Amino acid sequence: MLEEEPFIYEIRKSAGLIVPSSFGRRVSVPERKKLQSAYFRKVEGLLGNRDTKVLIDKSPLNTVEAGFIRSVFPDAKFIFMLRHPKDCVLSCFMQSFHLNDARANFLDIADAARLYDRSMTLWETYRDRLGIPCHTIRYEDVIADLRGTEQPLLEFLDLGWHENVEKHHLAALERGRISTPSYNQVSQPLYDHAKDRWRRYEGQLKAVDGVLNPWVEKWGYS
Numbered sequence: 001m002l003e004e005e006p007f008i009y010e011i012r013k014s015a016g017l018i019v020p021s022s023f024g025r026r027v028s029v030p031e032r033k034k035l036q037s038a039y040f041r042k043v044e045g046l047l048g049n050r051d052t053k054v055l056i057d058k059s060p061l062n063t064v065e066a067g068f069i070r071s072v073f074p075d076a077k078f079i080f081m082l083r084h085p086k087d088c089v090l091s092c093f094m095q096s097f098h099l100n101d102a103r104a105n106f107l108d109i110a111d112a113a114r115l116y117d118r119s120m121t122l123w124e125t126y127r128d129r130l131g132i133p134c135h136t137i138r139y140e141d142v143i144a145d146l147r148g149t150e151q152p153l154l155e156f157l158d159l160g161w162h163e164n165v166e167k168h169h170l171a172a173l174e175r176g177r178i179s180t181p182s183y184n185q186v187s188q189p190l191y192d193h194a195k196d197r198w199r200r201y202e203g204q205l206k207a208v209d210g211v212l213n214p215w216v217e218k219w220g221y222s
Contacts (some may be wrong), residue, residue: 002057005141007042011035017068027071054157061102064119066126078132083139085215086198086205089116103106113208114120120215143192163166 013037027035056079062069063156069076083091089112097103105115127134135156141149142202150165198205216222 002043002046002055002059004059005042005046005057006059006061007039008057008059008062008069010042010066011038011072012068014038032072037071054159061119063123066123066132067130070126070130070132078127078134079132079153079156080127080136081139082136082219083119084196084198084221085116085219087139087194087196089113089208089212090198090201090205091194110205110208110211113211117211117215140195143195174213 015031063080066078069078089109092106093109093112097106099107102115105111126132135153137149137153146166147161151161154161154165165174
């Protein structure tokens with residue numbers, strides 16, 4: 001599994017493609033193979049040469065790269081991890097990220113909400129118009145019923161259940177250094193105290209209700 005590495009962004013940028021202008025762009029077979037090779041060189045440089053059945057690239061901003069990914073990796077499957085929009089935006093705003101062009105949006109709650117809105121709009125366009133094979137998981141459902149949520153995901157990925165799925169935090173501790181901003185969370189057992197955190201900041205979030213409430217309703221939250 002890749003952590004939050006910008007490899008997809010880097011190979012798209014090296015190809016001179018701009019999102020969303022690359023939407024629906026056909027990639028020739030030689031170009032596709034070249035881009036795939038560039039991507040896997042980056043993966044091997046980080047993880048080494050591993051014989052794995054499934055590689056999961058969990059960079060959150062791959063959401064806006066879905067059209068490009070679909071062009072370069074036409075057989076790729078997508079896992080869409082859904083969370084209450086206000087919790088999602090608040091979490092990004094409260095996180096101490098190393099700054100880059102994308103993360104600069106999280107310095108202001110209004111900018112963070114706009115990025116969420118535009119990212120979700122772009123994702124839905126890609127998903128619907130490109131027929132992206134996607135399995136959606138709700139963060140809140142994972143907390144409530146890990147096995148009941150993860151079993152269908154594993155089937156989607158053509159993988160079987162393994163007891164270590166329920167021991168993810170132990171696997172994280174065994175890895176040692178974890179480079180994602182949520183390093184201190186993935187090494188803990190599942191917890192629910194971050195669920196509905198936005199309610200404690202409802203007053204501060206009113207300014208972005210107009211941007212986020214349509215998504216709250218669309219995703220079936222309240």
